[in-house]
Amino acid sequence: MLGNNPLFDNANDLVYRPTPKVDIKCPYCGKCYYSEDYSMSTAMYTPTIIKDGKVVSEDGNIHTTQCTCLECGNKFKIVRHRGETKIERGN
Ligand SMILES: [Zn+2]
Numbered sequence: 032m033l034g035n036n037p038l039f040d041n042a043n044d045l046v047y048r049p050t051p052k053v054d055i056k057c058p059y060c061g062k063c064y065y066s067e068d069y070s071m072s073t074a075m076y077t078p079t080i081i082k083d084g085k086v087v088s089e090d091g092n093i094h095t096t097q098c099t100c101l102e103c104g105n106k107f108k109i110v111r112h113r114g115e116t117k118i119e120r121g122n
Pocket residue numbers: 057058059060061062100101102103104105
């Protein structure tokens with residue numbers, strides 16, 4: 032009976048979803064105008080755990096996106112791990 036569970040309405044809901052990009056700002060100039068040059072992830076397998084119809088497992092992998100600010104040209108990284116997003120300066 033998955034039809035009544037909004038978690039399963041869309042197969043994409045089971046896929047890692049990054050934090051909305053609007054929250055990301057360049058750590059040098061504070062603007063939100065950047066290119067995502069490439070992304071990397073650690074490759075630890077995390078089993079999906081369902082409890083009472085809800086996904087309760089966490090993705091333990093670290094997702095890193097290398098970015099270039101299109102305002103000031105500096106490089107920064109978006110690092111996401113267990114629901115937290117950090118911005119780091121540099122390559
Ligand atoms: Zn910038």
